[in-house]
Amino acid sequence: MRTKLDACLDSVNQVLLGKEAQVRLALTCLLARGHLLIEDLPGMGKTTLSHALARVLGLSFQRIQFTSDLLPGDILGTSVFDKDSGQFVFHPGPIFAELVLADEINRATPKSQSALLEAMEEGQVTIEGATRPLPEPFFVIATQNPVSSGGTFALPESQLDRFLMRLSLGYPAQAAERALLLGDARRDLLPRMESILDHAELARLQAQVPKVRASDALIDYVLRLVEATRSQPQFAWGLSPRASLALLAAARAWALLAERDYVIPEDVQAVLPSVVGHRLRERADPTGHGGGSLVQWLLREVPAL
Amino acid sequence: MRAALKPLWRRWLARRIPPAASVRLNQRRIFILPSRVGAVFAVALLLMLLVGINYQNSLAYGLTFLLVSVFVVTILHTYRNLAGLVLKAGGGGAVFVGEQARFRVRLESPEREHQAVALGWPPSELVVRDVPRQGQTEVDLSQPAVRRGWLRPERLRVESRFPLGLLVAWSWVDLDQAVLVYPRPLEGELPLSAGLGEEEEEEGMRARGQGADDFQGLREYQPGDSKRRLDWKAYSRGQGLLVKDFAMLSGRDLWLDFDSLGGDSEMRLSLLCYWVLQFTERQQAFGLQLPGQVIAPDYGEGHRDVCLRALALFGARA
Amino acid sequence: MSSLPGIPRIALTWLLVAQVLVIVPHLVHLPLWMIALWLGAAGWRVQIFRMRARYPNGWAKGGLVLLVLAGILLSRGTLVGLDAASVLLIATFTLKLLEMRTRRDALVLIFLGFFCVVTAYLFEDGILAALYSLLPVTALLTALVGLQHSGFAERPWPPLRLAGGLVLQAIPLMLLLFVFFPRMGPLWSLPMPSDKGVTGLSDSMEPADIAELSRSSALAFRASFEGEVPARGQLYWRALTLERFDGRRWSQSSYADVPVAPQWSKAGESLDYSIIMQPSGKRWLYVLDVGEMAQDSGRMMNDFRWQRLRPVDRPLLYQVRSWPEAAREASAEPPGLRQALQLPEQGDPRSHAWAAELKAKYPQSDALVAAVLQHFNREPYVYTLRPQPLGRDSIDEFLFDTRRGFCAHYAGAMTFVLRAAGIPARVVAGYQGGELNPNGNYIQVRQFDAHAWVEYWQPGRGWRSIDPTFQVAPERIEQGLEEALSAEDGFLDDQPFSPLRYRELAWLNQLRMSWENLNYGWQRWVLGYQGEQQLKLLQNWFGSLDWQRLAIALVGTGALVIGLLALWLLKPWQQRPDPQRQAFRKFERLLARHDVRREAGEGARSFALRAARQLPEQAEQIETFARCFEQQRYAGGPASRDALRQALSDLRRALPWRLSR
Structure with a gap:
């Protein structure tokens, strides 16, 4: 089973060169049933990553390009009057896919954003009074551009909290970029990818995540981390209990990917930047984003044992 | 004598209880002595012993010994009431000179209950709190902010006389807390400086800050925005609450310049502080020019904080 | 403290409870109006707390103080002395309630309360009183705890639990102090409680006095013998001798007060026993003839009685050795013998005549004495506690008319007759017999065991004791007063609830005996644990009495x-880090000597990896330890200290030896 996971990773890594860590984190996020926010410049392979993940995991894939005129109905779907039957027929929106790529989410209006985020949170959508369940599994990979240009709506803190992880892919290493330039066009490789896991296998893997052992000593470490954010003066605010749950879930999934049935502090540390980075803010810099230096501080100063 | 011993005492304390954001009280850090009430109690016990001796009364002896033993046992209880208590520094917001700087201290009990724990900076009154078993409580302590810059309080006294008040167990902890104190705002005339360099000249008119002059576009409603600027049409279209954003044509950037002011430096800083607050309130963009430091024009709360911080710490790092 | 003025509600509640508990044992000797005073003060204080009344002003306080002083003066007749002082203390304790504004005042009140408890001990120091006093002490401590509360606490029970815990935890240390703390004599003399209503023998005797005593079942003393307890009939506890007779009343002669021990010589077997005497308010001690005891317990007076310098006003323990067969003043005529022949100038002519008749008939004093005894035995004399009242010539009327009476009548009449016949004689007052407590092997002598008998002097043989009562009612001597009065129904008939009346009920009697036994132990080991008793006990424990050793034992x-x-x-032990953590610390220390130090945020595995890279030769051992640690700490493997220790020692052996860096 786990070798299949490794095969998944290898397969994605062949498409997305030199991003092993990010790919692993993305897969971790999906295993932990979390949604992923990718923050990066255009052209860094966000779409490729999402698409590749969908292929290897055998998930149906939909991409929604968020724009300022996107309406909630465009995401969720609308009821259209069908002349033949004389009834309103529901046309499901792109959100009814197993893996949804919400591209440039910060371009859309808050209303559209929250339509997506509510669906993410509840696993179902309510349109015109009728509640419709989203497919199972259901992942959202949202992307946003870090350079806020005119006409964007930054996600508020409360919405950021709904993403299990935030990643940024970054520029590829030189060797990887060379291989990129020399090889085939990446997107052409995608259709050739084969799905490695089926739905049942994925569900079984996901069910295994909560069973990964987290010992008392480890829970203590997580508590120490959370505690530090709540008591240290450089943090504008502390992590929420939801964040500590997220941290533990992600660490479990990471341990599972590392073929271990128990979590060690290193697992927590591996996922810490992507899980808590977007949830923290420096007190001295209340407008700025990202607790990059705070996360580094946590990794460095909070006793791991 | 006392004054001569103070630095020695401080150094000794600093070694014994080094400053840290989180301090757990243990036997190295807790001192314990009989309180004044305890001394009176001892005198009362002595009198009772005299009754026992003079009347050759075994029961009077017995009660005296019982109370002596209670006193001894109370040493353990008083110590126990502080031991294991964890003090943690909480954040405190910046204040202006003349205000009360608040320091938040969190008391946590990993194990047992701690009752009537008093903390503060003597000679001002101590704040008394109970800490529930495996729980926590927060205390806001205040100290007057007298000078701008970082305000680092003295060592904090934590004491407890529980359960009988006959003994006092105490500790001096340094939670490494600091609060930034901004200069006291001082109302006054402001000779505006006309900017930094020539390259700014050619841009000429710039739209910065929120004003009422020029329609810039729509932006998301934030609590506090004027209701009159709501875009009701957009709302009825289901686009959510949007606000029509107007920019103020500010002509040239406003520059607050330290050098253009008169008076001693503290007064100048106070004046600058006042105007930083004024401009922010008017949502006007401005820049700040201090000797050795230039903050580019901007507006908003973040910008204000950056400017105030620069004013508070002016000269401190030099 | 001064910064916390208000008195928390819990503290006030407990203070009021403590006050009631403190005052209750004093009620026996307090004037009744004190209760009203307390009720008034407590009510007022509660109203103050509820903001419905104000603190009394200066005038009101002054008036109250004057009122109390007047009350004490009226009910006690004086303002000095222990009784008045104790009333004054309680009154202060009560009135202070009205003045209690701050925590400091409450502290004063609590400390006063402790003093009131101590004062109560001076009046009553029984086992029940001692146990009871734990209640007010705990309540006072509870109030003290309540005062320290931050004001957030509202429930009344936690402080009580805490105070009770404190008392319980203090008890071992208290016992230790009680045993080892050196006792010393009184530093100065203090007034004693006077209204203890001590019943007992007095230094003069009219027959009615002993009849009065026989109605009291109060304990006089307890005696425990080292060997076999002698038969009842031999237990004549001498207290004093009465030599002077004024026609009605026998009293001590001044000559008996000469503190010169009379001449006597030991003979026969001796008896060793110790006596715990109840306070009598008198100076004499009780001994069997002829007693001998340590010099500091008392002195033997001219009439063989033992006397202390100061009255016995608290339970007293002393050791006696008695020589029942000793000859007393046998060799020479005692200097004060004339006193033993004194008779009133006139009165009782019939007795004088009878004495002369006897004298003529029996020139030998032995024979004369025997004849008198025989007379009591043969003639229809009746032993009763309810004799007819006697007129002017009391001896004549008793001997020849009424012939009804008890020990005092018989002893007085016989002494009179002997003296009239020219034989020196005197009345001895004391106690006879006592009840053997089989559980404790000691004898309890009560007031109703009070007795009077006769001793006469004979040249060459000295003083000899005889008991005319034995001739009339031998069962009084052999079995006790109860048997002697069985026909008369007069035994303790005004004490219907005294357990002594129900001695036939076996279980009740057993219960009573056990209770007496407990009291005896209390008397002996707690109340009597003073000076000598302590020395004896400590000597028993430690052999020699070395204060240095004692101090070490106490401190240790x-x-x-x-x-x-x-x-x-x-x-x-709950705070100690777990063994895994300890082992890991050792692991870190070991590697630190080789300059591999763990960062705070570094996990075990990454640290081990780094260490293994830095120390490639020991990589295997390092990784083994790290794996073992990880298994136990994170993987839920069985916690085994040995496995960690083993891995650690393997690593230590693999590493080149280095002290530290």
């Missing part, structure tokens, strides 16, 4: 007790 045991208590209270 005290430290042990406190140490155990500290362990129990603080439970340091």
